[in-house]
Amino acid sequence: MRRDLKTGAIVLLVLIVLTSCKKFLDVVPDNVATIDNAFTMRTQAMKFLFTCYSFMPKNGRLDDDPAMVGGDELWEIPERAAFLDMAKGFQSKVGPLGDRFQPMYQGIRDCNIFLENIGKVPDMQETEKKRWIAEVKFLKAYYHFILVRMYGPIPVIKKNLPISADVNEVKVSRDPVDTCFNYIAQLLNEAAPDLPLTILSPTTEAGRITRPIALSLRAKALVTSASPLFNGNADQGNLKNHDGTPLFNTTFSKVKWDTAAVACKRAIDVCEEAGIKLYIYNPAFQQFQLSDTINTQLSIRNAVTERWNSEIIWANTQANTDGLQRLISSWWDPRYLDGVITRGELSPPLKIAEMFYSENGVPINEDKTWNYSGRYTLRTAGDDDKLYIRKGYTTVGLHFDREPRFYADLGFDGSIYYGQGRFDDKKDNELFYLEGKFKQRNGKGKYGYNTVTGYNLKKLINFQNTINSNNDYSVVDYPYPIMRLADLYLLYAEALNESSGPSAEVNKYIDLVRKRAGLGTVESSWTNFSTNPVKFLNQDGMRDIIQQERLIELAFESQRLWDLRRWKKSSQVLNDQIRGWDMSQTTPESYYRITVLYNQTFGAKDYFWPISEGNMTTNTNLVQNLGW
Template identity: 65%
Template sequence: MKKYITSLTLALVAIIILASCKKYLDVVPDNVATIDNAFTMRTQAEKYLFTCFSYLPRDGSLNDDPAFSGGDEMWQIEGRKAYFDMAKGLQNKVSPLGDRWPVLYRGIRDCNIFLENIGKVPDLSETEKLRWISEVKFLKAYYHFYLLRMYGPIPLVRENLPIDADINQVKVLRNPADECFAYVVQLINEATPGLPLTIADPGRDMGRITQPIALSLKAQVLITAASPLFNGNTDQMGIKNPDGTALFNTVYSKTKWDSAAVACKKAISICHSVGIKLFKFVPDAATPNLSQALRTQMSIRNSVAQKWNSEIIWANTQSNASGLQSLISTWWDPALLDGTTAHGELSPPLKIAEMFYTQNGVPINEDKSWNYEERYGIKTSRPEDKYYLRADYTTANLHFNREPRFYADLGFDGGIFYGQGRYDDANPSNLFYLEAKFKQRNGFGKPDFSTVTGYYIKKLVHYQNVIGSGNSYTVNAYPWPMIRLADLYLMYAEALNESEGPVADVYTYLDLVRERAGLNSVQSSWTNFSTNPDKFRSKDGLRTIIHQERLIELAFESKRFWDLRRWKTAEDELNIPIRGWDLGQQQSAAYYRPTVIFNQTFGIKDYFWPINESYIVTNRNLVQNLGW
């Protein structure tokens, strides 16, 4: 049996040094936890396989996903922790918030142990062995990629260090970014042929890796490598290893976008070949008379909240959106659900509400038929607003004539919140709506719950969640979508625009996403309604459109956090104050006054996590990230 470095001191050198093989999980008879026993038979090796899966970060989890609440997409009740402190600018290098360095390197270590030992298992078929090896290579690639997004250039762990490694081997260096991306892609390429096209036994194996997942991740990796954060980023030119090796290639390369576009198209093709398609809601027994307006909203919401729907490429079964839904759901009917538990405490800021398009499919500050200057004024809803707004309800102009994704994603004062057992769309006056002014049913002013901005997240709440009595709230859980087809379409549109400019396929894949969202094509919308009607004709203008389309379509899905960073636009967006309505007011005219909640700050150093300074003290070959 190969032996590995066990010293805690050496482990801290890079946090990639192997823990003792005797510390492996208890997966063998009589609690004898050794690597040799773990690979003596198929059943034990399978446990080790699932251990390799267990390191997957739980995206969409408030306590495990920095991209969910660590940016500017939602704000929390004061006093809550998790990654909210990162959003408030409290990151540090002594004990970094959300530090993934140690746990993901442990995951990589276990992946390497698996790959080194799986050949010893006597009762494992060659077909199954190939699949398991491929899955673990994929996981090893993903863990490296996750670290790379967080910390920038990282030490690569192609294989585990032996116990007799000398001190120079132990004191590892960070590998240049391009080398890191190349290695991740190499692992995915090696893994892909041995993976199944689809999951043959969904009841047992959903969440395991397929070829569409692998190729879609490859597309995401190459998009990241081609983006400004890693492609020609001169801000990072001073980051070098002690031997003088530059960690960032500061010269822009169009070839990176070319490769990303090819990878995206290949991923789309394989997804289409196995029947993955944009989800469109089909009315069921509970929704027999669903209007077209509500059907469109349900298609948008359930592309995320309906588990294993036709659009899901990869979902994380370790991240179950159950507690999250209770946390973000508004306080429903006081007669049916009491307020002893915090509800609705994750609140989208005003700038997120302003991000969505008008009903004409263009930004609110570009639509020549929409009064942008009067967006904070108020008016009373009309009969034609019945599927979006409560009848005869006074609310902000900002809430009128918006695109379907605005109404599908957001809850707000006077807005219809479809679902939760209230399906009487034949009589819209019976549809549930929110009352969010001071001390109203869904408003601010009650102890320990409700919105802090005036908005709620509707998109992630399953429409069939059932309200019971007392504090009863039955939630339809779903695994968190890591990659869905709309994301892949938009990645392809972005990469192709950067590679070739505004060619036909860019519009095709943008418009597929827009059509599902109830909007006309980019060309039609900008030509007929925008004050900048030629915007879509240039690469720069279309880039801006694609970026906003991604931010809207993938809102609240842990994408904005990473996109703003890879585009290097976080310094613009995350220095905009967090604002909401004046929640202490009961009258509409006073309530609808924008109020600053927090002044966010973001600088160049915030694009990457700090490396825990204790690791650097132990290993001087590890250089710290810029600004930390």
């Protein structure tokens, strides 16, 4: 057995866990032959480079992205989404939902193989070789980051084990979480100088790593490292290796926030040097002159759905959105209801609808001019509301006088839905609106699909998707954004506030995001409309403002689940009801009654994924996360 291992298996062994020695040995000969040939010429090495990319998770896919329906941001028809079981508290150490332990280490293994062998390729320019090395260092850092964000401290795999390694050396231990983050930051720092500032040939290189991507991920990793889940988390004080090595430093370090702020500003500077800027909808041609209301909504929506727009720092070309858009798009047109064209699934709960600001740019429970206590009272839309709600339609006060992102992101009973073939917002009859009551075109009771809360997801749907008389739904596909500039701006504001408190610089980067969303500045909004007009002047108040700004601006973009965790707010926010409207009713009086869909629970153990029992059995040097 020992001789067999030394003759082939360990040369590739960076996986921490193997289902069995025999299974791994069975695949070694083919892999060795492939590796021997993979670096004999440039074309073969490029295939291996793309293999390193192939382990990237498919962001935005319900079967591969736990941040879609694994928290509380979107709810689903129960039998449709596996990650909904995680949101319901059914995570398990026997086959954990969304387990990435083995796939990410497979990716790290291949990255190490690439880095160890790329120097052998004879027919490559040195500059190109350096670029490829930088890309793979980035991917190696990214895969480590995915693991740390999910599992906390992990074994850091800097290089593959040599052929002479003892079998016991395979059973590595977890490294302290600070070691993990430091290594991720180091790899990204090494990679950045040799990466291009921009992609010069989008048709052949779209999705490949650039310097702005590398430095933006480094900024996000360092902000994550500085956040309460990883910085002075006393709840994790008992997580130690078998030899007693503590895996969390339970003492808070302000230096981490200082370092994160510097990293964010460095990333912003490089992004701006590359021409990356907040997206504003300004088409070269449009058939109708649109109102400012619709233009603002399209700026918000298209910042996500327009392919490679000016704001996208990094988008996943392996995670296109055709299927996602069909899944979440509601039935658009009463003339074409005979075929199941779209499903209208993924339903924002009532708590998400209440999260968005008032039209004055402050939380609805803080706005002294907004009728918070009457938010569930029925109200009929008038002429001033017709670009948001169908004129004459009766709905609840919650849906009136809200910020543009509320109307850009969410659809609801009676709401105007711009696009999908309706483009003239000057004509009332050209503005499509949703009808969400029982057996109405966008309601419950026909095909078994559609919203389960009374809210539809609008944000991730390209407004140019169309439905035609042939019962065909034409989708404008786009790669799923992993990071855009608004995300980076808000990370910088957060890090700077935690590092040195509120300042004009903090306000500047929040206000840039708010301006694009059609809102006033933080200072003017809170001073003039909030019941707490000095909230933005102290660090705790500004922290709340920044966190809510992130949750709103990045809603439905696979960010909320991770933000709530790193802020250690999941145990507060996810111990709550998932609520919606009564979807089985036909009148406003009955429909707008709050219905509880589920009572969520979230415990301290749920902040980190369990390591599967299979991995724990195979590698006895691993320690399990607390509570599992």
